[in-house]
Amino acid sequence: MTGTDFGPDGTGAGGAAAGLGAGGGVICLAERDGAAIAEASLRALAFAASLAGPAQSVTAVVFPPAGGVGEPEPDDEVFADVLAECGATDVCLVRSAELTAYAPVAWARSIEQLTAADRASAVVAAATDHGSEVLAHLGAMTGLPVAANCVSAQSAGPSSWRLVRQRWAGSVLEDAVLEASLALLTVAADAVGQPAADGAASAVNGAVSAVNGAVLGGNGAASGVNGAESADRGLLSSARAGRRPSVRTVTPVLSEPDLVVRATESAEQSSGMSLATARVVVGGGRGVGGPDGFSALEELADLLGGVVGVSRVVTSQGWRPHRQQVGQTGTKISPELYMACGISGAIQHMAGCLSARHIVAVNTDADAPIIAHAEFAVIGDLNEVVPALIAAIRARAS
Amino acid sequence: MDVLVCVKRVPMVGGKVLVTADGQDVDTRMSGFTVSPHEECAVEEAVQITEREGGSVTVLTLGLPEAAEQLRDMMALGAHRGVLLETDGREWGPDATAAAIVDAAGELGPSPFPLILAGNEAADTGGYQVGVRIAHALGRPCLTGIKRLEIAGATLRGSREYRGAQEVFEVALPAVVTVKEGINLPRYPSLPGRLRAKRAEITVLRPQWKADGLRKEGLRVPAGSARRAQILGHGAAAVPALLDVLNGLGVLPSAVRSGGDAA
């Protein structure tokens, strides 16, 4: 165990502000995604910045990349700029010879030590697998509650917060009150930065897309859920966005049990186009009728430069593998076009395509719930419509 | 190996979710009940482990007396024993839930469960916490979101996908593992399985509710875009209109794409 930089060093804590009692600033986990900061984390950071008072610090915590050796990374400086754009006043680079791979308990331990040093009032992370896992450990270590999948939060006096969070994967919203000396919050993936949000949110979007080169999703359906929530939530005090953050390096004090769970191997997946990021998804549900019916959907997906996604009925029948499942317990997609064929539109399925920009339904039943979620619909048998569409596309191409 | 699997009874909501008049719960008058697909897969995984290595599967739920129905469903899949931690219908937070499960695991017999399985997240809360909190209370390692689990002696190897890469974790038993749907394809309950489950004795314990700092004030259904799809037509006759829509969205192959007035 190397020496620690933890402790009140003055650079981090912005001092206690009115309304938040003795608490200091807000800490946000900033996950890497390849050579960039994950878009979900930048959104979580904007959320974190909206919680901090004007005199309080917003500290983005960055852990070493998998395979890192605890040395400074060339992209640290770039990160600092991006993180500042999204509201960070401080950037904290965690360095440790022991942190050469993802280790959820060690990450939580590091953040726990930072909260003590910074006298933080809240810790925020994106509700990704890593973000949720690290905050769950932090909650268990401290005995504090974790409010999962928040779409908005407001300070309501010392150690008290008013929250809105998603339940049922976003089909239901909960209004809640959190009383805790340290608020632990995960931010729902689609909570920040929908088009309906205010100017500050678009500033975040601008920064996010400029730096990460990412295309931001979000459509009518999604903003129906979240837009209203985020609209009135002064996301960033523009005065501080973009100010040069102070960057510091800390070395956590880790012990053996903190390092028992760590990713030991991390090989790139050799799969083709991914369902999560495909520009077009052609969906098939029970209405496809059996495993053989999917060849037409595959053909259409190929023609449109997309992939096939399916409902849970399809995977639990064994017609298609689970990795093609869209929904609450499958993959969340955000394509330009989701063409849902023979899918009824159960809430757990729709939870996976809230971020699809346009939804077209093909269904024999004009009263199926999917019709209320789609922008366009064809009423009819997919076994007739899909082949006819394929033929029409081919006829036009020749 | 003796495996404990934690499952939660939740309403099986279909196309539309409604909230009760007092805003405190999801309206279940029109729905049946189920457990999350993640948890059903956890039970299937446990049954497969004991089919390979011997031992028993205990399935546990904390909830209303009616949750015995979900225990029986899981016993029909092959779980050997059901345990109900009976509550009065108040919502339990993840910390209290985990503490009650840990207490029950201690009470259930002389042999502690070397492997405790749970879902990655419950369908209603999406909390992502109960498994992790159980692990901390027992001083065990916890793997979460696992899509593939191998056991070799006392070593557990679990993997999952994250951001397009494969993450592999290796820990020694005893451990807690939370799994996701896709780790296996749960079997259909057999008729003998169903009959056995129907007759099975269920152990009932009554843990003490505890508050935590997170208080639900109410639930509401988000104001959706009260939109209805524009109907492009019926059957194959709708294809020209559909083609125009796809063209407008810019998703047609480039050889097919055309300017404003297609068709």
Ligand SMILES: Cc1cc2nc3c(=O)[nH]c(=O)nc-3n(C[C@H](O)[C@H](O)[C@H](O)COP(=O)(O)OP(=O)(O)OC[C@H]3O[C@@H](n4cnc5c(N)ncnc54)[C@H](O)[C@@H]3O)c2cc1C
């Ligand atoms: C906790 C939980 C999590 C879940 N997670 C998921 C999830 O991740 N993903 C998911 O998809 N589901 C999930 N489900 C299941 C979900 O509730 C539905 O059961 C499922 O989505 C229904 O699949 P489906 O639309 O294919 O089938 P159905 O609901 O049976 O709908 C079939 C549709 O096809 C139409 N149809 C039939 N024949 C034709 C035809 N020839 N041409 C055109 N249309 C036709 C019918 O009109 C109908 O609308 C979950 C459920 C629970 C309780």
Ligand SMILES: Nc1ncnc2c1ncn2[C@@H]1O[C@H](COP(=O)(O)O)[C@@H](O)[C@H]1O
């Ligand atoms: N009331 C409960 N009874 C039994 N198991 C539960 C209960 N609540 C949660 N769990 C288990 O913990 C997992 C994670 O729950 P959560 O942390 O609420 O998302 C679930 O998938 C279940 O396996």
